[in-house]
Amino acid sequence: MLLFIIYYLISPILFILLLIISLFNKKIWILLRQQKKTIQKIKPKLITDKKKIIIHAASAGEYEQIKPILKTINKNLYFTIITCMSPTIYQTIKKDNLSDACCYHPFDFPWNPRVFFNTINPSIYLTTRHDIWPMHLHTAKKNGIKTIIINANLYKKSNRLKWYAINFTKYIFKLFDLIMVPSKKVQHIFNEKLGIHNTHIVSDTRFEQIINRKKNSVGISKFQNIHGMQNIIFGSISWEDLKIFENSNFENSDVFPGYIIIVPHEIDLNLINKIKQRFPKAGILSNIKAIPEITNSNINEHKIIIVDEVGILPELYQYTKIAYVGGGFGKGVHSTIEPLV
Secondary structure (H helix, E strand, C coil), rough: HHHHHHHHHHHHHHHHHHHHCCCCCHHHHHHHHHHHHHHHHHHHHHCCCCCEEEEEECCCHHHHHHHHHHHHCCCEEEEEEEEEECCCHHHHHHHHHCCEEEEEEECCCCCCCHHHHHCCCCCCEEEEECCCHHHHHHHHHHHCCCCEEECCCCCCEEEEEEECCCHHHHHHHHCCCEEEEHHHHHHHHHHCCCCCCEHHHECHHHHHHHHHHHHHHCCCHHHHHCCCCCCEEEECCCHHHHHHCCCCCCCCCCCCCCEEEEEEECCCCHHHHHHHCCCCCCEEEEECCCCCCHHHHCCCCEEEEECCCCCHHHHHHCCCCEECCCCCCEEEEECCCHHHH
């Protein structure tokens, strides 16, 4: 509880820091400018007798995790609003039409949750895995909004279970009415370490969605001609992964005969330009129709392909023999399940 009070009190300082960071970070700048606008934009849709569910999916990975949930909700009874914190995935959510509405999730400052929940008036506030906003949870609990987390995960060596954070972790998770965990092992940690018993073991929706996606995948026609070749993919690449391209000789067909496919984690023109500097002859794939069909005759022309389109990475894995998964193994890594499947 003490850490929560400190978190509350220093919020104005954190807000000022965020404003400063936004001057150098395009993603945060967009979120600060567009959060209120996107919420206001959906207000006319909120006039309904259906119960409203807010489902938070911070970025592309979390959005994939909530898709099995979206498919099971009775749309005749419930109105679903997806919130996110990624400008890239926001556009994808709008196109998919899997929900009734979507908007950006407000930053977790004390003055935001009350306005947010009063505008939407939800019955349920659902989030996934690690993307937990204490102020929003606290406000939801005070307002009688049912709080749910799916795919909740804790490890024995997690920093959240260390002496300096465990009380804060316990307080935050006790704000949830329902906690869905993927295994008995995780359930045991919640029971023993936090004294929390409102957990239910439910299969991890990440795995469900990956399997469903594999079963229903029709592939990407432009890549069919290179299926089975000795190709390598660098998926979910961020700035810290750029070092792997230093002094590499991938573009030399004598050294590496197949294609090199590079997929940034988010559409970041600065990052893409940095990769282009290393591989000036690389082809850019911004949509499926952007490049001609790949054949053995034009392999050198499109030896290296940089994909700046969100949402097709899982399908791309099937056209490669080797996968590098970006994100930094030291601080956490993006899904290694997708390339394995």
